[in-house]
Amino acid sequence: MSDALLSVRDLVVEFPTRKGILTAVDRVSFDIARGEVLGVVGESGAGKSMTGSAIIGLIEPPGHIAGGTISIAGQRIDNLPYEAMRRVRGKRIGMVFQDPLTSLNPIYTIAEQLIETIRTHMDLNERQARDRAIGLLDQVGIPAASRRIDDYPHQFSGGMRQRVVIALALCVEPELIIADEPTTALDVSVQSQIIDVLKRMCADHGTAIMLITHDMGVIAEAADRVVVMYAGRVAEIGAVRDVIKDAKHPYTKGLMGSIPTLMQDSDRLTQIPGTMPRLTDIPPGCAFSKRCPEAFDRCFVEQPDCRPYQGRDVACLLYDEGKPQ
Amino acid sequence: MTDVLVGIENLSRDFDVSKPWLNRVLENEEKKFVTAVNDVSFEIRRGETFALVGESGSGKSTIAKLIVGLIRPTGGQILFDGTNVATRGSASMRQLRSRFQMIFQDPFASLNPRWRVKDIIAEPLRTFGVVEGRAAWEKRVDELLETVGLSAKDGAKYPHEFSGGQRQRVAIARALSAQPEFIVCDEPTSALDVSVQAQILNLMRDLQDEFGLTYLFISHDLSVVRHMASRIGVLYLGRLVEVAEGKTLFREPKHPYTKMLLDAVPDLEMTGRSRQPVEGEIPNPIDPPSGCTYHPRCPLANDRCKREVPVLKLHENTKAACFALEEGRG
Numbered sequence: 001m002s003d004a005l006l007s008v009r010d011l012v013v014e015f016p017t018r019k020g021i022l023t024a025v026d027r028v029s030f031d032i033a034r035g036e037v038l039g040v041v042g043e044s045g046a047g048k049s050m051t052g053s054a055i056i057g058l059i060e061p062p063g064h065i066a067g068g069t070i071s072i073a074g075q076r077i078d079n080l081p082y083e084a085m086r087r088v089r090g091k092r093i094g095m096v097f098q099d100p101l102t103s104l105n106p107i108y109t110i111a112e113q114l115i116e117t118i119r120t121h122m123d124l125n126e127r128q129a130r131d132r133a134i135g136l137l138d139q140v141g142i143p144a145a146s147r148r149i150d151d152y153p154h155q156f157s158g159g160m161r162q163r164v165v166i167a168l169a170l171c172v173e174p175e176l177i178i179a180d181e182p183t184t185a186l187d188v189s190v191q192s193q194i195i196d197v198l199k200r201m202c203a204d205h206g207t208a209i210m211l212i213t214h215d216m217g218v219i220a221e222a223a224d225r226v227v228v229m230y231a232g233r234v235a236e237i238g239a240v241r242d243v244i245k246d247a248k249h250p251y252t253k254g255l256m257g258s259i260p261t262l263m264q265d266s267d268r269l270t271q272i273p274g275t276m277p278r279l280t281d282i283p284p285g286c287a288f289s290k291r292c293p294e295a296f297d298r299c300f301v302e303q304p305d306c307r308p309y310q311g312r313d314v315a316c317l318l319y320d321e322g323k324p325q
Numbered sequence: 326m327t328d329v330l331v332g333i334e335n336l337s338r339d340f341d342v343s344k345p346w347l348n349r350v351l352e353n354e355e356k357k358f359v360t361a362v363n364d365v366s367f368e369i370r371r372g373e374t375f376a377l378v379g380e381s382g383s384g385k386s387t388i389a390k391l392i393v394g395l396i397r398p399t400g401g402q403i404l405f406d407g408t409n410v411a412t413r414g415s416a417s418m419r420q421l422r423s424r425f426q427m428i429f430q431d432p433f434a435s436l437n438p439r440w441r442v443k444d445i446i447a448e449p450l451r452t453f454g455v456v457e458g459r460a461a462w463e464k465r466v467d468e469l470l471e472t473v474g475l476s477a478k479d480g481a482k483y484p485h486e487f488s489g490g491q492r493q494r495v496a497i498a499r500a501l502s503a504q505p506e507f508i509v510c511d512e513p514t515s516a517l518d519v520s521v522q523a524q525i526l527n528l529m530r531d532l533q534d535e536f537g538l539t540y541l542f543i544s545h546d547l548s549v550v551r552h553m554a555s556r557i558g559v560l561y562l563g564r565l566v567e568v569a570e571g572k573t574l575f576r577e578p579k580h581p582y583t584k585m586l587l588d589a590v591p592d593l594e595m596t597g598r599s600r601q602p603v604e605g606e607i608p609n610p611i612d613p614p615s616g617c618t619y620h621p622r623c624p625l626a627n628d629r630c631k632r633e634v635p636v637l638k639l640h641e642n643t644k645a646a647c648f649a650l651e652e653g654r655g
Contacts, residue, residue: 043518043519043520043521044518157606159606160606187380187381187545187607188380188545188547188586188589188590189380189585189586189589189603189606190380190603190606191589191591192588192589192590192591192603193602193603195591196602214518214519215591216519216593217548217590217591217592217593218591220591220592220593221591221592244593254520255519255520257523258519258520258522258523259519259523259548259593260523260526260548260549260551260552261548261551261593261594262547262548262551262575262587262590262593267530268527268530269523269526269527269552270523271520271523271524271527272520272523275488275490275491275521276518
């Protein structure tokens with residue numbers, strides 16, 4: 001086994017509906033190394049959050065994992081019983097969600113929530129757990145942590161709440177943190193503070209992060225490698241610099257062109273024609289074929305696999321041998 | 326005829342956030358007010374896109390609502406083509422209203438779910454009497470749908486049958502139907518995915534060229550503002566701290582807050598620039614700091630900044646409200 005901390009292989013998540021089976025995640029594979037920040041980017045419905053939920057075993061029924069494996073440090077976690085999975089969550093995998101108000105319990109103080117989590121997973125007494133909690137709040141940049149620890153969530157601002165959630169995710173030193181849109185609800189100035197906290201904490205503790213976001217800018221700032229998802233499938237995986245500066249998949253190219261930037265002057269943004277297909281209505285062959293400016297006949301019948309190409313993996317038939325000239 | 330289409334002069338708006346009367350009497354408390362917009366003045370020239378940027382609570386949406394008349398100002402005035410909007414009687418206001426329209430952030434909330442799209446688009450046509458007779462407005466609705474990139478037969482559908490981007494197109498068609506000169510766009514693309522955002526922004530630019538529209542564009546996203554605006558105003562806690570041409574603002578930001586804000590935008594170019602860590606958070610607007618409201622977070626602040634409120638003054642090509650700039654500190 002390689003030194004991958006998290007290994008996802010051919011993951012399939014399905015939702016049975018009245019109109020038939022809906023495939024929200026379709027044969028997705030990737031690895032996260034220890035201490036690495038892996039960005040997962042895509043538009044609404046691309047399956048990025050669903051992949052995150054699958055890893056922590058929190059897919060809402062009737063949705064379920066219909067195929068593939070998820071392992072952490074070589075141990076499979078996709079088929080664990082509920083109680084065993086509960087111990088993995090929190091202990092080995094921490095979570096940070098988009099809205100910090102919903103991930104904190106409004107009727108308990110921050111102290112009670114942190115101490116409970118620490119004592120569930122670690123053999124510490126009340127006093128030691130409280131000291132540890134204060135130390136963590138201090139590290140994530142909450143001023144006067146020893147006093148503010150007895151406040152309730154509503155007494156904190158949005159940015160401060162997200163810091164508390166990060167402290168909560170980190171309190172038992174997990175190996176991996178899944179951060180699902182951690183900065184989407186925040187203002188830019190607060191967003192840059194939270195990205196800094198996440199990066200610093202993970203560097204200090206050697207924690208790996210799976211950073212799920214729709215914002216390519218956040219990925220550029222924070223991630224080492226990035227997975228680009230489209231309609232439940234992986235389009236491209238590679239080092240952030242490669243993907244941003246020299247995208248290969250036509251979808252990634254279109255996505256990058258559609259983002260206005262601070263630096264360049266252009267009158268028009270590149271636009272991808274059409275919209276992402278509904279999950280009930282994914283075309284045969286490549287999911288992007290109908291919108292792709294470079295599609296050729298094979299794209300409409302064959303579903304491309306993710307293959308290595310120039311130092312990254314691309315799921316596009318343009319980079320396959322049979323490409324027409 | 327002047328070059329200025331919309332003039333905002335010393336505009337202010339307070340909101341009453343007091344506890345109920347009985348609580349105030351029992352707890353012996355005074356009435357409390359939040360000043361959401363505080364002495365803001367700027368002008369929008371005909372045919373340009375003027376953008377307001379700021380973080381949550383900076384008062385940008387309140388200004389949008391004040392301009393279209395959804396709420397009334399506490400002080401100051403709004404001049405539309407030379408006439409004061411706030412003091413007009415309802416009949417003449419109605420006539421004036423047909424000349425400006427608004428596009429809202431959430432295309433799910435701004436379209437009536439029980440109405441067909443063609444009725445939604447036709448409502449301003451009928452209200453303002455732009456066209457006479459059913460056949461005429463139906464023809465006009467079809468044209469509008471095609472103008473915004475939908476097809477004429479989409480008119481028979483209901484809003485839930487459309488995606489977010491398509492709904493925003495419907496909202497734009499509705500805004501265009503009364504043939505306005507001025508459109509207030511409050512975060513028109515914030516609820517959309519980037520690729521859809523690109524489609525909508527391109528459409529808005531094309532329409533501006535085609536119909537000679539003037540936009541007030543409100544957004545928290547600096548890259549979008551950079552792309553769309555000819556001039557930009559930066560708001561902080563209800564006050565305008567800097568107004569400049571788009572290019573100038575991004576090349577040479579003057580106010581320390583603008584500098585901090587630009588620095589905080591994630592860098593897609595990956596230049597590996599070192600950035601100044603952002604200090605502090607926006608203070609509570611109920612109890613804003615004295616003097617310049619930015620002084621607790623400002624690296625250049627001194628005693629004067631704590632006592633006096635700076636006003637917008639011209640520094641080269643930029644208007645900025647900052648004592649550090651005036652005195653050449655920093």
